Amino acid sequence: MKTYTASIIVSLRRAILDVQGKAVENALHSLHMQGMANVRIGKHIELDVLAPDIDTARSTVEEACAKLLANPVMEDVRIDIAEKAVGASA
Amino acid sequence: MKIGVVTFPGSNCNADAEFGATITGNTAVRLWHKDTALPSGLDAVILPGGFSYGDYLRTGAIARFSPIMQSVIAFANDGGIVFGICNGFQILCESGLLPGALIRNEGLSFVCKDVYLRVERTDSPFTRALTVGSVLRIPIAHGEGRFTAPADVINEIEGNNQVLYRYATSDGSIVAExxxxxxxxxxxGITNARGNVMGMMPHPERASDPLLGSTDGVSVFASLALELSSR
Known part of the structure; x- marks a missing residue:
């Protein structure tokens, strides 16, 4: 078994108006920040998972996302997964 | 009739919901989130408002996995009457007992005020004592109450007449304002396709005594009582 670290980004589905993102976008514009648009605010979840290989680790994390970490009715998820570097702190 | 009211860590309308359940002559039974079974002979379950589990992750997302919810889900799937108010509505959506989801209010603020609701249907256990088109004045108090669902799900909800209450003006007009x-x-407020589960963001229990400024919420509990006595 190996330890994998998953980095999960949860954001509102594109079809849903992200009012928080919109408010931040307006604030950026009021700061005269040029050329910034489509601000989306989401959540970042990090976790370690013990699995025999990376594919199993990924499917375990996908299941966790589908059941609890995200709500597919309103959210999309993006999962990055990699073997935890040796010597990395717990 | 016995109506169970669940208390989760962070529930804050459980006592009000118990009061709402009893004003129409029913008995309220206190249920605890760690209970694994519902008491025998229970006729309905209310999931009250509040901030269960601190609204961590998403509103209602953790409560959905509490021990009692497994029994509540089985009770609902068996045809039992389940009524979610505010956070209770959010929990029902997270549980999959109701379609859609409740997300951050469009204005980003927590909104606590009286609103007007137009009654859309009266053939439901939750609106029996009302008349179609009548308008109720009931308070809301939430930060995540924007009902959303994919377009096909909205079409299904509307096609099945699952909407029981809509935000309206005092004369019953459904307008953006x-x-x-x-x-x-x-x-x-919506019901499931079967009609035995309902969730609404407004708080009828907070409009169920003259001292509270409105008694319009009584008719919601009276509907429930009427349904239970006819079963």
Missing amino acids: ANPNGSINNIA
Whole structure:
């Protein structure tokens, strides 16, 4: 078994108006920040998972996302997964 | 009739919901989130408002996995009457007992005020004592009450007449100005396709005594009582 670290980004589905993102976008514009648009605010979840290989680790994390970490009715998820570097702190 | 009211860590309308359940002559039974079974002979379950589990992750997301919810889900799937108010509505959506989801209000603020609701159907256990088109004045108090769902799900909800209450003006017009949170189609309360589960963001229990400024919420509990006595 190996330890994998998953980095999960949860954001509102594109079809849903992200009012928080919109408010931040307006604030950026009021700061005269040029050329910034489509601000989306989401959540970042990090976790370690013990699995025999990376594919199993990924499917375990996908299941966790589908059941609890995200709500597919309103959210999309993006999962990055990699073997935890040796010597990395717990 | 016995109506169970669940208390989760962070529930804050459980006592009010118990009061609402009893004003129509029913008995309220206190249920605890760690209970694994519902008491025998229970006729309905209310999931009250509040901030269960601190609204961590998403509103209602953790409560959905509490021990009692497994029994509540089985009770609902068996045809039992389940009524979610505010956070209870959010829990029902997270549980999959109701379609859609409740997300951050369009205006980003927590909104606590009286709103007007138009009654859309009266053939439901939750609206039996009302008349179609009548308008109720009931308070809301939420930060995540914007009802949303993919377009095909909204079409299904509307096609099946699952909307029981919509945000309206005092004369019953469904307009954007009467929508306090940006809910699609001014949806304030829906039922499942089968009709035995209902969730609404407004708080009828907070409008159930003259001292509270409105008694319009009584008719919601009276509907429930009427349904239970006819079963």
